[in-house]
Amino acid sequence: MPGTLLRYDPALMTDVVIIGGGPAGSTAATLLARKGFSVTLLERERFPRFQVGESLLPYNNDLFDRLGVTVPLAQGTFTPKYGAGFVTADGALGYTFRFRENLPEAYHSSFQVKRAEFDELLLRNAAANGVDVREETAVTAVDLADPKRATVTTSNGESIEARFVVDASGHGAFLGNRNGDKDDVEELKKVAVFAHFKNVPRPEGRDAGNTIIVVLRDAWFWLIPVSADTMSVGLVVSRDHLRGCGLTPEELLRRTIDGAPYLAERMKDAEQVTQVYVRRDFSFMVKRRTGKNFAMIGDAAGFLDPIFSTGVFMAMKSADIAADAIEQRLRNGSTRLLRRYDRSFQSAMDKYFRFIANFYSREFLEVFLQPKTDYGLIPVITGILAGNIFERQSRAKLALFFFFVRVQKMFGGIAPPIAWQELPGPASM
Ligand SMILES: Cc1cc2nc3c(=O)[nH]c(=O)nc-3n(C[C@H](O)[C@H](O)[C@H](O)COP(=O)(O)OP(=O)(O)OC[C@H]3O[C@@H](n4cnc5c(N)ncnc54)[C@H](O)[C@@H]3O)c2cc1C
Structure with a gap:
């Protein structure tokens, strides 16, 4: 009609x-x-x-089907994504949330895309x-x-x-x-500095397509394998840090990579293939x-x-x-x-905000990177990471997760402390 x-x-x-x-x-x-x-x-x-915005989520799959783009997506240059890994900047502690281990089959994978x-x-x-x-x-x-x-x-x-x-x-x-x-x-006045690189090694097997998030104090990196040979690498820091550190965005990106052992090792032969882009005030x-x-x-x-x-x-x-x-x-x-x-x-x-605002606290990361396996929290968190935000979730389990974070903030004892690497700034120059 x-x-x-x-x-x-x-x-x-x-x-x-x-x-x-x-x-x-x-x-x-x-x-x-x-x-x-x-x-x-x-x-x-x-x-x-x-x-910008190259990592997709499995809970988009239903809509891809309805739009009729699942086949072209699978046949394109895009990288299958089966999970998301989080790791400290020294590489000493990390956790990978795998969709296949925790979610129904329809949500076992997504794509990383240009x-x-x-x-x-x-x-x-x-x-x-x-x-x-x-x-x-x-x-x-x-x-x-x-x-x-x-x-x-x-x-x-x-x-x-x-x-x-x-x-x-x-x-x-x-x-x-x-x-x-x-x-x-107010809480999220951030800047992102990013570029594409070649020659950045990936994990083995299915994890090769994962997003990897590297955490530092008040900042984090993404590594997203957007195609067979290209890695998108980006740093998110507070706007005030970029203003006050006395470095250009290019210098801040380079120095933070060099100063974070996990990244320095992976990026030692990296070849930058795009300009360095900067995005501000996106929240x-x-x-x-x-x-x-x-x-x-x-x-x-x-x-x-x-x-x-x-x-x-x-x-x-x-x-x-x-x-x-x-x-x-x-x-x-x-x-x-x-x-x-x-x-x-x-x-x-609102649900995402609770996770995001907490993500910039050390205690949240301590609980998040060392998740308790015996309370059924991992499938619920993996669901959030996969985009299960509109469907019915286990509210009680999310409440329990944030209870653990609160206890960690007040008394500690839920999870051991993590290394909390500083960003380069005037003090380190
Ligand atoms: C640093 C950073 C990293 C990100 N990483 C991810 C990620 O890994 N995964 C993810 O899912 N998302 C990510 N995002 C978010 C993602 O980029 C956006 O949420 C997504 O692009 C939103 O899609 P959209 O269609 O709403 O807007 P857009 O993709 O921005 O599209 C809007 C379109 O509107 C057009 N337009 C604007 N004004 C006008 C006008 N006046 N007239 C006509 N056309 C106009 C623009 O040209 C543009 O093509 C990231 C964002 C940032 C800032």
Whole structure:
């Protein structure tokens, strides 16, 4: 039942305009087009374009199936991922959470991807599903004053009328900024410094595709094998540390690698094959994510620290939930599911926030890196690391895990202390 408007001119009118063609935008576009709506997706760049965020989560697999991209993903250049390892900077202590050992079969693996290729696959899939995809077309203004329709203006001077606008503009958070609803997350003022390298050895067997997180005091590294010969290596530190350490981002990256024995050993023959990229101020939340004629999804609705690789999963899952809500709004005028979408997004972010904020404390890491095997906590934590955040979880086990963390903070005794390596800064120069 395509085209539910009375007057329909595909050049100027559409049911839904989507701002941005990243994973959130292309997922929402595909699902809404399949529901029979006319969808116009406006993307500022021409794909493929570089993007950070290369480690995917197994709980995205159901959605990959529904979108019809599982086969191309498996046949592409992407690396199968079977788990996530965490290790101290001296390499003395580590723990690997393996999906196969702890989760149902459907969630035994995921992928590490070069985002340029992954995002293009999803965007072309949206076009193949009937979405009018317009690249090199930036949205410059949105008028939402009439709750029954919106007017979207583009950098090409077009004015498009739509019944509903989806903001999937990512970190730029087009509507959140415009509405003054975007708040930084005080506890998470971080900077990421990263590049791609060749000649970085990997663990043996299935663990070869794992993400490895190397922990330092108030900072961490990711190692993500994004293809057969390329490792994405990134450092996340506080914004204040980068400002105050007197080093350029390139110097900070190099010196931290050289000073962390686990990394220094693995990176001794590494060849840097991209520039060093810097991303700042990526953690924020938007207060009001839905209205009668708009919804924000993916990063445009909010993003927290990348430590648990949740961004693409949240982008696509929020698109999925929002697509059902938008269908209801367009078919019978109800905003009930939109409000429910808003609550479920907030609830997922609250759960992640608890893990992320704690991750920067030594005691959390002591309990996390030496998990107790006799309370059934490991499958629950592995589930969180795999993206099991919207489904029913064992609340009691999570509560027990955070109880152990609290006891460790107050009295110790739950787990032995770990080495807590400092970052290079003025004192070490
Ligand atoms: C340092 C770092 C590391 C990360 N690591 C991971 C990871 O390992 N795994 C993971 O899952 N996530 C990771 N993330 C998060 C991940 O990058 C994002 O969550 C994900 O890209 C969000 O997808 P999206 O579709 O919401 O936004 P995006 O991927 O940012 O896509 C938004 C699109 O909108 C377009 N756009 C913006 N403004 C306009 C406009 N005005 N008009 C038209 N188009 C516009 C942009 O060009 C862009 O293509 C990381 C993030 C950071 C900062």
